[in-house]
Amino acid sequence: MKVIFLDNDGVICLANNWGSRIKKQKEWGGMKLSMRGREIPLEYRFDNFDEKAVEVLNEILEETDAEIVVSSDWRLYATLEELGDYYESQGIIKRPIGFTEVFHFTNWRDEGFVPDHEDFPWSRMEDREQERYFEIMRYLGNYPSITHWVAIDDLNMGININTSWGRTDRDWGLSNFVWTPRDWEGIKQSGVKEKILKYLT
Secondary structure: OEEEEEOOEOOOEOOOOOOHHHHHHHHHOOOOOOOOHHHOOHHHHOOOOOHHHHHHHHHHHHHHOOEEEEOOHHHHHOOHHHHHHHHHHOOOOOOOOEEOOOOOHHHHHHHOOOOOHHHOOOOHHHHHHHHHHHHHHHHHHHOOOOOEEEEEEOOOOEOEEEEOOEEEEOOOOEOOEEEOOOOOOHHHOOOHHHHHHHHHO
């Protein structure tokens, strides 16, 4: 099985789309203060996806027959069925088959899956990146049938990173990773599709 671990914001929901849910909610009648996110009808709950980014994602799905596993925080605000419906409404040709599990340090440490603070370079500057890294690694460990995979995210979870001192290797990070920096062009930026295909073929 081939899998794309897909973030939404910064990958297929880009800067020009952010805030579109606010406009949609105003047209619907507005969110009441007493309402929780999941109580909003699905079509008003999320920002729109970038049409060109969706085209590129669909091309990748068609060429590789990969499945989508959602690693985005959007998984906190919808069921898998609901997010599948939303993906379809935004023009994506495949529904996601799953979500990565939400990071839980204490439980996962007690299971021996994540190391304690003295055994790993935990960083407050990279806490979201490190948590998502472990969420993806946990999914991969639970599904040994995955033969090819790639994670696409605007959080940099790669092994190699650029710092003010130059390029360096982390003590942690994903080997099959494509970074789409926030506020850039997401999955539609030049060269990104080719990087993704390299991991899925």
